[in-house]
Amino acid sequence: MQPRDLSDHVAYEAGRGIEEVARELDRDPSTFVKLASNENPHGPSPAATEAIRETASSVSSYPKAAHADLVAAIADRWTVEPKQVWLANGGDGAIDYLHRATLEPGESILVPTPGFAYYGMSARFHHGEISEYPLSTDDDFAQSAEDILEAYDGERIVWLTSPHNPSGSTISLSEIERLAEETTDETLVVVDEAYGEFADRESATALLEGRDGFDARDDVAVLRTFSKAYGLAGIRLGYAVVPEAWADAYTRVNTPFAASELACRAGLAAIDDDEHVDLTVETAREAREYMREAIDAHVWPSEGNFVLADVGDAAAVADAMQRRGVIVRDCSSFGLPECIRITCGTDAETNRAVDTLNEVLADLDLETDGADADAEREVPDT
Template sequence: MQPRDLSDHVAYEAGRGIEEVARELGRDPSEFVKLASNENPHGPSPAAAVALRETASSVSSYPKAAHADLTAAVADRWNVTDEQIWLANGGDGAIDYLHRAMLEPGEDVVVPTPGFAYYGMSSRYHHGDVREYELSKSDGFVQDAETVLEGYDGERIIWLTSPHNPTGSTIPLEEIRRLADATDEETLIVVDEAYGEFADRESAVALIEGRNGYDARDDVAVLRTFSKAYGLAGVRLGYAVVPDEWADAYVRVNTPFAASELACRAGLAAIGDDEHVVRTVETARESRTYMREHIDSHVWESGGNFVLVDVGDAATVAQTMQRRGVIVRDCSSFGLPGCIRITCGTKDETERAVETLNGVLADLGLGSDAPEGPDTEVADP
């Protein structure tokens, strides 16, 4: 007996951890700093850490009350109804729920390339295919309606990422509105705002609810996560904000108790910890500015808690930096073999990363003042 044909599926490639790298190099983990996975350099919300400890003794119960409490808190945060909040096991779980709710077998999605591989992976799990629209290196990875429409041919779902990973670019709400107006009535626009707290942009929830001069829409949904600004990547907690018109589909597509007791209680504490979020966002903005001003190569502007750097040979630079104690993301897996992504760290971590990178670039004779040459060819996610 064998599983179904999975030849069209690819494994998700995560950033490497400190313990893994330290074992491979035979060194002490304390020698390394990890700036490869866009994690929160300040750790989890302190309030969430307390909630996790206090909740540990009650994990023998299913998270019915906790799930309802967190749903209500998130709904209050966005001024929407409880039914419009689809809690999930990380942002990945919300992606799966949206595909379950929307895709019939054989229907397709449109995804950005470079981009987050799981959009396409999840579509294929649900027997859908994948088309792409390209964010061009030569254009600074700009996101607008015209760029997305070049890859659109009536597909069921279009995925936008704002801020975009790994480039950091964002798409204005007016461009999202234009895109929604230009696509079929049964096409859903999903805006992945996993890094939304770090960007000086209004959330696309405004389009769902018809705020700030926009008409309310039933063809836009928004994805959010507790992994980044709240520092809860390890508990796996995310959610979608969906239009009221089809919000009740959640009860038919979600797994029983979609988020764990620990995750819900941590999220409930974290969502009220504004001080931690403000500190995290300020650190990211300071780190982005420092890297743009001090790295001896081109750094794209970013709305996320990371920057993309043009280094010429990502694999060599990332490996050399790793040997020198700084773990960054080689973006070859995104189809950008000339670029690395560096997570915004604390002041000390950021300064160490910049010093290490500049030393590597000088030793290897790499780097650039601005991106040159033809667009990078990007791979299927």
């Protein structure tokens, strides 16, 4: 007995953790800084931490009340109806729910490349097909309705990532509106706003409810997560905000009690912890600006809690930085073998990352210059 054929499924490559790298290099974990997974450098919301402690003794119960309370709080945040909020086990769970609710076997989704691998993975789990639209280094990964529509061929879901991972580019609400208008009635445009708190842009939830001068739409959905700005990545808590007509599908596609009691209580506390979110966002903005100014390589503008840098040989640079105690993301798995992604850390972490990267780049330049000189000396006279 074997599982079904999974040969066309691509495994998700997560950023490497400190414990893993420290064991590999036989080093003390405390000597490392991890800036590879876009985690919150200030840790979880303190309010959420306290809520988790208080909730620990009640985890023998299913999270029915906590689930309803958190859904209501999220709905209030975005001025939607509670039934439009699909709570999930991380943003990944919300991706699965949308695919379950949308895809018939053989139907397609349209995703950005480079982009988040799980869009395609999830679609394949649900027997869907994948089409891609390119985002290019040549124009700083700019996202526009026109470019996406050139690749569009009636797919059931068009995935947008704003801010985009790994580049940090965004797409405006007017462009999202145009895309929704020019795709068919059977296409849902989903905007993944996992890094939305870090961007100086209005959420695409405005398109669902007709806020800010936009007409209300029934063909746009939005993804959000508590992993980044709220610092709850280990809790696994995310959600989708869907058109009102989609609301009833949730109970038919979600897993029972889609978020745990601990996750719901942590989310309820974190959603009102504005002080923690404000500190996190300000830290990211300062770190992005500093890295763009101080890194001795091209760094793209970003509205996420990370930056993407063109370092020539991502694998070599990431390995050299790792050996010097700074873990960053080699973006070869995104199809960008020349780029690394660096998470915005605390001031000290960001400074260390910049200094280490510049040292590595200088050393690699010296090695290259030396190799070139040796090659020239080896050329015989004619």
